[in-house]
């Protein structure tokens with residue numbers, strides 16, 4: 373005998389009494405069936421309810437062979453009457469997301485003929501896969517109209533039409549289903565076959581927001597938030613905008629232009645810095661004589677700057693030139709150029725002496741090692757002394 377599914381008669385019902393009709397061990401838990409339940413089993417993109425049943429925690433709810441099976445953390449006596457309490461904040465959140473999804477999917481379908489081909493309520497956002505590619509402008513238009521339907525506070529009507537009436541009805545998710553089909557209708561907005569739980573008025577959704585849109589399988593994958601999630605999301609965005617507005621000394625509704633100005637300025641400064649560094653490397657190189665093997669440590673040089681500096685020095689001597697720059701902890705990044713000898717061999721020796729790694733195409737080698745620069749400098753001088761003065 374099938375249980376009475378109380379969430380269909382009243383999706384706002386949070387407590388109920390029912391008789392335990394079955395209880396069997398199920399792994400570390402128990403699988404409990406009832407003669408009636410307000411616990412919604414996972415299905416149609418909506419996660420399972422959680423809550424308490426006869427003092428046991430309800431860990432999961434699934435439909436198996438047409439029965440609602442509650443996974444509990446302890447057994448319940450078959451034949452006893454138990455009280456069930458739904459984790460209401462969790463369920464209400466799911467109903468807000470689910471109802472918002474219907475309104476937005478219905479609007480996208482009405483405006484552009486896009487079908488919802490994938491739907492899942494995740495812990496942070498609702499995933500909606502749409503069958504057609506949609507531009508940002510189209511999505512913004514649909515979002516505006518969906519929120520208009522929210523503000524009109526339309527009824528959300530659940531019905532089980534007769535087969536004849538169903539055959540004559542236009543609705544989304546029309547496929548050959550066994551047994552009676554449940555339709556969820558929001559007038560002038562959406563009509564869709566669905567087994568989930570929904571709010572009773574569109575106004576209860578409060579707000580629908582598209583968080584992101586990405587191309588997906590020839591269509592678009594949306595991340596959407598509704599209801600309380602949308603309110604929290606809007607508040608977080610406003611707080612961020614306020615903070616950034618303060619940092620940039622720009623109005624909160626003109627942040628894009630302010631960030632573009634900052635980015636352009638940063639690009640100009642990077643160019644000027646590169647020019648200044650090249651001039652500095654040139655000055656350092658002018659001090660290098662033919663018989664020198666320079667070994668320098670300079671602050672804050674990036675990989676390509678280390679390379680440019682070492683090459684500038686090596687233009688003045690055929691002996692090894694090493695340029696180092698401190699990284700995190702005792703890390704030293706380096707570039708090594710030796711135009712008159714085996715740069716790869718010298719790089720290997722140095723890596724061996726200072727737990728380093730790296731290499732390159734002769735006469736250049738680049739990498740990082742660990743140690744005090746003074747020790748590296750001493751090693752470098754002794755190594756060059758050995759090569760050139762013995």
Ligand SMILES: [Zn+2]
Nearest residue numbers: 470566567568
């Ligand atoms: Zn639904």
